[in-house]
Amino acid sequence: MQTILVTGGAGFIGSNFIHYLLENTEYNIINFDSLTYAGNIRNLDSVKEHPRYKFIKGDITSQKDLLKLSDEDFSLVVNFAAESHVDRSILAPNQFVMTNVVGTQNLLNLAVKKGISKFVQISTDEVYGSLGPDGYFTEKTPFDPTSPYSSSKAAADLIVMAYNKTFELPVNITRCSNNYGPYQFPEKLIPLMINNALSNKELPVYGDGKNVRDWIYVEDHCKGILLVMEKGENGQVYNLGGNSEKQNIEIVELLLEILNKPHSLIKYVTDRKAHDRRYAIDFTKINKDLGWNPETDFKTGMSKTVNWYLENRNWLDNIISGEYQQYYELMYKNR
Numbered sequence: 001m002q003t004i005l006v007t008g009g010a011g012f013i014g015s016n017f018i019h020y021l022l023e024n025t026e027y028n029i030i031n032f033d034s035l036t037y038a039g040n041i042r043n044l045d046s047v048k049e050h051p052r053y054k055f056i057k058g059d060i061t062s063q064k065d066l067l068k069l070s071d072e073d074f075s076l077v078v079n080f081a082a083e084s085h086v087d088r089s090i091l092a093p094n095q096f097v098m099t100n101v102v103g104t105q106n107l108l109n110l111a112v113k114k115g116i117s118k119f120v121q122i123s124t125d126e127v128y129g130s131l132g133p134d135g136y137f138t139e140k141t142p143f144d145p146t147s148p149y150s151s152s153k154a155a156a157d158l159i160v161m162a163y164n165k166t167f168e169l170p171v172n173i174t175r176c177s178n179n180y181g182p183y184q185f186p187e188k189l190i191p192l193m194i195n196n197a198l199s200n201k202e203l204p205v206y207g208d209g210k211n212v213r214d215w216i217y218v219e220d221h222c223k224g225i226l227l228v229m230e231k232g233e234n235g236q237v238y239n240l241g242g243n244s245e246k247q248n249i250e251i252v253e254l255l256l257e258i259l260n261k262p263h264s265l266i267k268y269v270t271d272r273k274a275h276d277r278r279y280a281i282d283f284t285k286i287n288k289d290l291g292w293n294p295e296t297d298f299k300t301g302m303s304k305t306v307n308w309y310l311e312n313r314n315w316l317d318n319i320i321s322g323e324y325q326q327y328y329e330l331m332y333k334n335r
């Protein structure tokens, strides 16, 4: 069976992808991750001795670390490694260009050298910018990124396509909407609100709370990535979405109801800079070409997610006891 190099596999989507692969396929997996604040090796505790799984600690921006992969035999690459949080990209943009752009290019060079058979770049719908009340992003929507995060992802997408055209590297790019589910770091909307509500802390809603995101349960995204890796047409981009547009305030109110906490915990705070108003995805292409659909409805996904956080309070407590406290102060104090 082939071996997949999964980069950033200790993060939220990457770890869900690895669990999904080990449970549902026969692939061998090498997880290459530098374990930044967002990487949590505990996400993979239950598979660390799995015969088809291997972890290598390494940074995609470091040529020296990438040498650790020289003798490894893999034929597929799925690149999740990234700085992924928009708010952090506003506080400190430089690392976003290093990891998301330079790191991706380093991996592309490695992929060309190894002659791999498919490189899948995990991109984002944020490269398309922001929508008004109507319309959807298609794969042909022009790039219009607003944050250092989304612009670094857009830059990476361009380089990925250049390697396809120039060096004939077989690539696909996936652009997905907002994921939610187990193992998501509590800097992102849903786990942050769950964590705060559980500790009876204020729930900081940016601006008027009416920004819209299209939410997809992470396992549905993982299934789509696998399909693209196996069956995606070389050089193609695929949009993935959850068919589940919600205003932020709807999500926050729903979480308070599920957790039986008072609405008085909601606090409207200063808006995010250049806050994209709405994302919505047209995923007709992957549906028609590869037969993919998001399978988990929002209510079921949210209930699974909240239950996971309730059953894994230790996981959350470990994270919020570290660097997270300083980040939270910096981001939310006096906001």
Ligand code: NAD
Pocket (backbone or CB within 6 Å): 007, 008, 009, 010, 011, 012, 013, 014, 032, 033, 034, 035, 036, 037, 038, 039, 040, 058, 059, 060, 061, 079, 080, 081, 082, 083, 084, 085, 099, 103, 122, 123, 124, 125, 153, 175, 176, 177, 178, 179, 180, 185
């Ligand atoms: P995450 O922040 O939870 O995880 C990122 C992982 O990458 C971490 O394990 C981290 O340690 C690792 N990493 C960071 N820099 C690295 C480096 N230089 N070398 C090696 N490893 C490094 O992110 P996520 O939410 O799981 O997102 C994964 C990918 O999916 C990202 O590329 C992101 O742009 C994309 N994406 C995310 C979403 C979402 O809703 N979370 C939606 C669409 C696309």
Ligand code: DAU
Pocket (backbone or CB within 6 Å): 084, 085, 086, 087, 123, 124, 125, 126, 176, 177, 178, 179, 187, 188, 189, 190, 192, 204, 205, 206, 207, 211, 212, 213, 248, 272, 279
């Ligand atoms: O659309 C895909 C993108 O979704 C991914 O590419 C990113 O990696 C991922 O982080 C996510 O970006 P968002 O900025 O949409 O996600 P976030 O969870 O940070 O915020 C979701 C919405 O909630 C957004 O409108 C901002 C708002 N928000 C967020 C936080 C953390 C709040 O109102 N309060 C908060 O405290």
